[in-house]
Amino acid sequence: MSSRLEMHHYETIVAVSETGSVTAAAGRLHVSQSAVSHRLAEAERRLGGRLFERRPSRGMQPTPAALALCQAAHRAMPDLARAEQDFMRSVGGTxxxxxxxxxxxxxxxxxxxxxxxxxxxxxxxxxxxxxxxxxxxxxxxxxxxxxxxxxxxxxxxxxxxxxxxxxxxxxxxxxxxxxxxxxxxxxxxxxxxxxxxxxxxxxxxxxxxxxxxxxxxxxxxxxxxxxxxxxxxxxxxxxxxxxxxxxxxxxxxxxxxxxxxxxxxxxxxxxxxxxxxxxxxxxxxxxxxxxxxxxxxxxxxx
Missing domain, CATH: 3.40.190.290 (D-Maltodextrin-Binding Protein; domain 2)
Structure with missing residues (x-):
């Protein structure tokens, strides 16, 4: 089964979910706010539904339909980053x-x-x-x-x-x-x-x-x-x-x-x-x- 989203989409989803803000997510990812907004819009277009909704007291929160996707991304991103680093360390003798x-x-x-x-x-x-x-x-x-x-x-x-x-x-x-x-x-x-x-x-x-x-x-x-x-x-x-x-x-x-x-x-x-x-x-x-x-x-x- 092929994924409709790419790695940068998932990185953006995780950042927005953890920070509750497009601005804060942009700072974490070292990209512009417009880049974060563009990635979210593209991800929503590919998936066919909204990923986040803005709540006055809590900022950007995953929609009910997107909650499982956000949780999976939260779990997967650290594992992927760790696997990459472990591979590079192994190549270097670690x-x-x-x-x-x-x-x-x-x-x-x-x-x-x-x-x-x-x-x-x-x-x-x-x-x-x-x-x-x-x-x-x-x-x-x-x-x-x-x-x-x-x-x-x-x-x-x-x-x-x-x-x-x-x-x-x-x-x-x-x-x-x-x-x-x-x-x-x-x-x-x-x-x-x-x-x-x-x-x-x-x-x-x-x-x-x-x-x-x-x-x-x-x-x-x-x-x-x-x-x-x-x-x-x-x-x-x-x-x-x-x-x-x-x-x-x-x-x-x-x-x-x-x-x-x-x-x-x-x-x-x-x-x-x-x-x-x-x-x-x-x-x-x-x-x-x-x-x-x-x-x-x-x-x-x-």
Missing amino acids: TATVRIGVGSYDCYHWLAPFAAACSERLEGLLLELVVVGDMPVPRLADGTADLVLAPGPAPGARDAIHLFTDELVLVTHPEHRLASRTWIGPEAIAEENYFTYNRQPSPGFEYERFVRPAGLSPRTITVLEQTGAIAEMIAADFGVSILSRWAMSPWLDSGRLVAVRCGRSGLDLEWSALTRVETDDDAPERQVANAIVGWLGNPSNS
Whole structure:
């Protein structure tokens, strides 16, 4: 059975479906808005029906008839891109590519030492970094990532391997009024400008376990989606945040930031390596996951 649509049609359908906007889709695809509109019109002409409808509150949304087509395109595009890259890597002597993300945090200070220490064990495997945000399971499911290092609970279908126990700590400027404390209660941040990386509190993190039970909230909350940017703003004394001690270790070790325990007993944070449930035991991503477990499970490395 021959397809009526070509690859660029499906790329456009996926981009419009994910962004909800012709303008945003054009930016993602690095083409003009008119090119996106033309591709959609051509796809609709070839298929004989409308693909999208504009809804005031949600932007461009697939029509009921087009929903299955959009979902199939969402699944197929990552698989095709991965197959192309794996083919090119194989031709160049690389047997497989493993895409790694770090859930909720943009921290890769561990990657270079890990790759150097495990280079012989991982010979022929190429490690790529991908952005997964605080939704690691969907990014595994759609093929964006093969392996995710995830802090805290990760609900949904996945295979989880325990890595190490971390701690959520208050992160401040070295001269901040709270920097000299041994530990703080939630009331300590009530008058602070608080940085966070997501707009909705994540289950199992500081808001649910530390802030909300006290019935308090920071004076102001600023959302910066990159934790590295949050660290830099705190290092410039623009506010505070509660973040993973391990993820912030480059700034803490350099003395640019200070960590203070949250509560007398602290807030523990478990990190896991997540792969898809159908991953074979000898699959490349499982090999990398096992190597990371051995590396980060060693206190001298983590």
